[in-house]
Amino acid sequence: MEARFMLLSDVAAELNVSDSQVYHMVRSGELPAIKIGGRGQWRVERAKLEEYIERKYTETAAWVHENPLTERDAD
Structure with a gap:
């Protein structure tokens, strides 16, 4: 059984990005997370990541639809 909550480093590995990128996503509110414990460690719920x-x-x-590939871009 997979754990319900993930460390930011686990999220970074899952998304193949840096730990600092995930921290920024969490702090900006782009990726929902919670702070727990006396030291305020961040955790991301697996369902929220999905x-x-x-x-x-x-x-x-939507972006691809609004920005179609042109012949120049195909090269």
Whole structure:
């Protein structure tokens, strides 16, 4: 069984980005997360990460639709 909550470093590995990029996504509110414990460690719920990924697919599809590939871009 997969853990419900993930460390930011685990999220970074899952998305193949840096830990600092994930921290920025969390602090900006782009990726929902919670702070827990006396030291305020960040955790991302696996379900929220999956929702984030789905949202990014939707946003990317909209961007591709609005910015069609031109012959110049194909090279």
